[in-house]
Amino acid sequence: MQNTQVILKSRPVGMAETHNFEWQSAEIPALQVGQFLVKNEYISIDPAIRGWMNAGTTYIPGIELGAVVRAFAVGEVIESKNSDFPAGVFVEGLLGAQAYAISNGQTGIHIVDAQAAPLSAYLGILGMPGMTAYFGLLDKGQPQAGETVLISGAGGIIGSLVGQIAKIKGCRVVGIAGGDKKRDFLLKIGFDAVIDYKNEDLHSRLQEICPEGVHIFFDNVGGQILDTALLHLARGARVVICGAISQYNDMTNIYGIKNYMKILTARGSLSGIIVFDYLTRYPEGKQALSQWLQNGQIQNQEHLIQGIEQFSQALKMLFTGENLGKLLIKI
Amino acid sequence: MQNTQVILKSRPVGMAETHNFEWQSAEIPALQVGQFLVKNEYISIDPAIRGWMNAGTTYIPGIELGAVVRAFAVGEVIESKNSDFPAGVFVEGLLGAQAYAISNGQTGIHIVDAQAAPLSAYLGILGMPGMTAYFGLLDKGQPQAGETVLISGAGGIIGSLVGQIAKIKGCRVVGIAGGDKKRDFLLKIGFDAVIDYKNEDLHSRLQEICPEGVHIFFDNVGGQILDTALLHLARGARVVICGAISQYNDMTNIYGIKNYMKILTARGSLSGIIVFDYLTRYPEGKQALSQWLQNGQIQNQEHLIQGIEQFSQALKMLFTGENLGKLLIKI
Numbered sequence A, B: 001m002q003n004t005q006v007i008l009k010s011r012p013v014g015m016a017e018t019h020n021f022e023w024q025s026a027e028i029p030a031l032q033v034g035q036f037l038v039k040n041e042y043i044s045i046d047p048a049i050r051g052w053m054n055a056g057t058t059y060i061p062g063i064e065l066g067a068v069v070r071a072f073a074v075g076e077v078i079e080s081k082n083s084d085f086p087a088g089v090f091v092e093g094l095l096g097a098q099a100y101a102i103s104n105g106q107t108g109i110h111i112v113d114a115q116a117a118p119l120s121a122y123l124g125i126l127g128m129p130g131m132t133a134y135f136g137l138l139d140k141g142q143p144q145a146g147e148t149v150l151i152s153g154a155g156g157i158i159g160s161l162v163g164q165i166a167k168i169k170g171c172r173v174v175g176i177a178g179g180d181k182k183r184d185f186l187l188k189i190g191f192d193a194v195i196d197y198k199n200e201d202l203h204s205r206l207q208e209i210c211p212e213g214v215h216i217f218f219d220n221v222g223g224q225i226l227d228t229a230l231l232h233l234a235r236g237a238r239v240v241i242c243g244a245i246s247q248y249n250d251m252t253n254i255y256g257i258k259n260y261m262k263i264l265t266a267r268g269s270l271s272g273i274i275v276f277d278y279l280t281r282y283p284e285g286k287q288a289l290s291q292w293l294q295n296g297q298i299q300n301q302e303h304l305i306q307g308i309e310q311f312s313q314a315l316k317m318l319f320t321g322e323n324l325g326k327l328l329i330k331i
Helices: A048-052 A119-123 A128-141 A157-168 A180-188 A202-209 A223-230 A261-265 A275-295 A308-320 B048-052 B119-123 B128-141 B157-168 B180-188 B202-209 B223-232 B261-265 B275-295 B308-320
Strands: A002-008 A021-027 A036-044 A073-080 A090-093 A100-103 A110-112 A148-152 A172-177 A193-196 A214-219 A233-241 A269-272 A302-306 A326-330 B002-008 B021-027 B036-044 B073-080 B090-093 B100-103 B110-112 B148-152 B172-177 B193-196 B214-219 B233-241 B269-272 B302-306 B326-330
Touching (some): A128 A214, A128 A233, A128 A275, A148 A223, A157 A214, A193 A202, A269 B261, A302 A308, B036 B119, B090 B119, B119 B326, B148 B223, B157 B180, B157 B275, B302 B308
Parallel strands (some): A148 A172, A233 A269, B148 B214
Antiparallel strands (some): B002 B021, B036 B100
């Protein structure tokens, strides 16, 4: 049986482009004892992939040249020599940007319940993005009813979930996102206001919309958006750093944050969310998010791209901001 | 009777220079009911003065052109029409850069005990710098025995006190300071190591001295020193922003902090210390510091400059880093 794999061919300078990848067709080898074969159904397109394409080790080693591009995926076990992962179960984990994956189950592969939620949800609302939004907002942000929560990258899966959870907690929610489509979507799912950073001046709009400042700034974007948001912190504000997608394409030329002293004068604090630190609490997060999803209090917006041959185009969409909600490849 | 006053003549661009000030001789007016006359003995030279010389309001309004330069001072009440501040008591507060001050006692003027400690101590170890060091380190930094504490601007009064308090708490203390004189002083008062940022490469020295990272970074300097220190945070590190003396001379061209994402990957946090927030807890801080001073566990290093005509030269020393310990003018 033939596999289709997305291989890292060269390390990108700036934006990852199609020429940095190679689509390889390869015979699937016979399973060893302890291994199982997964037929991937969805591949998760995450900003982290761009970081993993760089040389060297950050919190995990970069992807080797010639290796399958690292990515979360979800699929069905179709053949197994591992009794913990029998054929017929569905699994989620770092299964890679490929049509089929062989795993020994030892590297963070989890069985998921395909009856309880759509399979794709395990890469979004019930996966890493959902857990990031849940623990990032609630544990790091500590939202109180009546507070104003500002979210950059609000049109992405994490941003849109953070906003919806903040609304459930009684906060006023302001999103930063580019374009009318995202604005309309965010207003529809309950955001109180949206600032279109591509067409509006963030600083003056924040003065208008948040005259008393921002109590929580949940940042997925970094760069100038973070620097401007710091000018609008309310007293005691919490800045929660989740990502910096504006900077990932050129980590050698990071935008320096000039207004950090505003954290001091606001009596605020800055910290970050690393979702892996909450592994033992995932059940709590999954239960809450499942409940809200079932109640209709949260919408799980997905942006599906058809076909693994679209992998590099899909990854690019994250950085140009074209996706709305959770970006996935359907194989 | 004649007063000598340091007047703000023009707003500095960059470093404050002698031509930005005027030394004015003026007749002291007769006291109104409720007022008292203070003969200043020491004037405190603080980095904040440079910020107050700019136009506009930050946390307090800037000094008006033509007004006496705002400064903390300590002196004796020599004439009084205010029964709360009778002649013969000693007071501390924003008495200004002048030989004599008239006050109504309503603007943060406190009576101090000239028997309990040398008068100048009320501008240093028992004044704002001492309280800043005490609450900044203990409340914001939360030092634990065995942790490594890194301090920039270690040769100044706040930095040298933070280091000594951290040693009392069982920490390993590394100072950043310029020149041999400061290094010798800091090693003498118990610092475990000192990095001479003027003659050594901070990044490589931190790799050598703090291979397991820094648990608390107490920052008085900002700019590149802060940015480099962020590369060396240990897991769970606390960054306590106290000041940014490297930046105060040109607030229109602040150095942007590129490495803030290291706070995220280190699972750290950043917050600031504003000493005025601890007013109600000053008695606790003063008692602890007095005790340590009496026990010989802390040294109160002062750098005395003779004469109010040296005011602008003294202020400049803060920014060139020439002072060692608490910089004061003795009138």
